[in-house]
Amino acid sequence: xxxxxxxxxxxxxxxxxxxxxxxVVLIAVVVVWPVVVMVQSSFxxxxxxxxxxxxxxxxxxTKLFAEPDFGGVMTRSLVWVVAVVVLTVALSLGLxxxxxxxxxxxxxxxxxxxxxxxxxxxxxxxxxxxMLDPEVGLINMIRRNLGLLDALGGADADPLGNAAxxxxxxxxxxxxxxxxxxxxALLAGLSAIPSDVYExxxxxxxxxxxxxxxxxxxxxxxxxxxxxxxxxxxxFNSFPIIWAMTHGQPGYSxxxxxxxxxxxxxxxxxxxxxxxxxxxxxxxxxTIIFLKVSKWRTEVS
Numbered sequence: 001x002x003x004x005x006x007x008x009x010x011x012x013x014x015x016x017x018x019x020x021x022x023x024v025v026l027i028a029v030v031v032v033w034p035v036v037v038m039v040q041s042s043f044x045x046x047x048x049x050x051x052x053x054x055x056x057x058x059x060x061x062t063k064l065f066a067e068p069d070f071g072g073v074m075t076r077s078l079v080w081v082v083a084v085v086v087l088t089v090a091l092s093l094g095l096x097x098x099x100x101x102x103x104x105x106x107x108x109x110x111x112x113x114x115x116x117x118x119x120x121x122x123x124x125x126x127x128x129x130x131m132l133d134p135e136v137g138l139i140n141m142i143r144r145n146l147g148l149l150d151a152l153g154g155a156d157a158d159p160l161g162n163a164a165x166x167x168x169x170x171x172x173x174x175x176x177x178x179x180x181x182x183x184x185a186l187l188a189g190l191s192a193i194p195s196d197v198y199e200x201x202x203x204x205x206x207x208x209x210x211x212x213x214x215x216x217x218x219x220x221x222x223x224x225x226x227x228x229x230x231x232x233x234x235x236f237n238s239f240p241i242i243w244a245m246t247h248g249q250p251g252y253s254x255x256x257x258x259x260x261x262x263x264x265x266x267x268x269x270x271x272x273x274x275x276x277x278x279x280x281x282x283x284x285x286x287t288i289i290f291l292k293v294s295k296w297r298t299e300v301s
Contacts, residue, residue: 035280041273050269060274069252069260074282076167077236077256081286083171084235088178089228095179096186117180125244128173132245134158160246163253170254173241178234182227189223190216225294232290236283257282 045056064070099110116124131138134157159165193216201211217224239258242248248255248263255263257279264272 038273038276038280041270042277044270044273046269046273048267048269056270060268060270063268064264064271064274064278069255073252073255073257073260074278076254077258077282080167080171080174080238080256081232081236084174084178085228085231087171087175088182088231089224091175092179092182092186092227095183096190099183099187100190113180113183115180116177119177121177122240122244124177125173125241128169129160129245132159132169134161161250163250166246166250166254170242170245173245174235174238177241178231182231185223185227185230186220189220192223193219221294225291228294229287229290232286233283236286237279 042060043056043058045053045059047053095113099106099113132140134140140157140159159169197215197219198211201215206214236256237258238256239262242254242256242259243262246254248259252260257275261272261275261279264275
């Protein structure tokens with residue numbers, strides 16, 4: 001039977017556009033269009049003042065891959081993401097489990113955890129940089145009073161100026177500012193787990209470890225996948241912490257792909273755009289790998 005398209009039927013068919021239309025337009029303008037411009041710019045020759053001087057073919061990518069620091073920057077970016085995300089998720093699992101229990105002062109503790117999240121990431125990084133100042137920094141003053149600097153012979157007097165100690169401090173600050181969101185995301189997941197499944201496990205004689213491993217973690221997986229995925233994307237594109245504390249120095253020893261991209265912008269915008277495309281591609285690849293490994297589509301039995 002052939003369907004006839006009456007005005008009423010057409011209106012009903014197009015009605016959902018009134019709801020999803022603004023979201024589609026917003027995604028197109030804020031996400032898709034900048035990505036298209038970014039890819040186009042990576043094939044152009046652009047002056048330091050932003051003037052397009054014509055096509056540059058693959059020269060921007062050739063120049064980027066020939067950079068002596070490119071390999072180290074990409075390797076460091078992967079180490080940075082893995083270290084920050086793994087430590088953040090591991091600590092957040094413990095904190096979420098703690099805050100899911102009833103104890104005196106729990107509400108105050110939960111509110112206190114929001115502080116690093118509510119504060120500006122840039123200001124947090126600047127405060128830690130001041131605290132690590134080799135002359136007047138609070139952390140260094142404490143270490144000096146405890147005799148820790150003397151024990152090291154003063155070799156670690158400037159943590160951010162030493163390539164061996166700067167990166168661990170950057171990871172620490174990144175984990176510090178990432179804990180609140182991740183903990184609350186996992187806490188929401190824990191709160192959604194029905195209490196009767198724990199009662200059934202207790203009646204079956206399951207130990208605490210067995211209950212946590214076989215019940216809590218599988219049921220927490222949706223929240224865990226979302227929290228980890230958001231952390232991967234945020235940390236990979238993180239800029240304020242490293243730039244405020246070290247500017248990627250000494251040398252490029254603390255520079256990640258995002259910092260390297262910003263530094264390249266000062267000398268060659270086209271090469272910086274190529275670095276942006278590589279960075280974007282790395283985020284997509286990491287996201288796909290994580291979703292594949294986490295088996296996010298698998299139903300929890």
